[in-house]
Amino acid sequence: MSQEFVGRGWSFPVHADVAGRIALSSDSHEIEESIRLILATTPGERPMRPEFGCAVHDYVFAPADAATAGAIGDAVRVALAFWEPRIDVTGVAVTFERADEGVLLIDIGYAIRGSNDPRNLVFPFYVIPDRGAERLP
Numbered sequence: 001m002s003q004e005f006v007g008r009g010w011s012f013p014v015h016a017d018v019a020g021r022i023a024l025s026s027d028s029h030e031i032e033e034s035i036r037l038i039l040a041t042t043p044g045e046r047p048m049r050p051e052f053g054c055a056v057h058d059y060v061f062a063p064a065d066a067a068t069a070g071a072i073g074d075a076v077r078v079a080l081a082f083w084e085p086r087i088d089v090t091g092v093a094v095t096f097e098r099a100d101e102g103v104l105l106i107d108i109g110y111a112i113r114g115s116n117d118p119r120n121l122v123f124p125f126y127v128i129p130d131r132g133a134e135r136l137p
Helices: 029-042 055-059 066-084
Strands: 008-010 022-028 085-094 104-111 118-126
Touching: 022 029, 022 055, 029 066, 029 118, 055 066, 066 085, 066 104
Parallel strands: none
Antiparallel strands: 008 022, 085 104, 104 118
């Protein structure tokens, strides 16, 4: 696979390298940063590109159940299919093991197109935990 396909870009978060220039990332690290950036951005957040991002943030107040997991998984698949054409998403799994702490883990399986190199990325998604009896009337 040609590295030109993957490309090279500014590291995220933006920072300086040891020479004082803007740090760049490349290869699979560039793609991983791109995935994290897509998932962390709420559509409408960027004034010059309001459609960029992932609708996963619509589920911050949703209950931690199978329906929410399916909706989150779908939002992730749709966003990555549209915004990250260098990968094929092979699976998305949402786990609620830490939901009482306000964290859902989104495990994304993917492969860089043109390679036979399966990868995964676990993205923590922070929600408002259900406090049950502590709710206000």
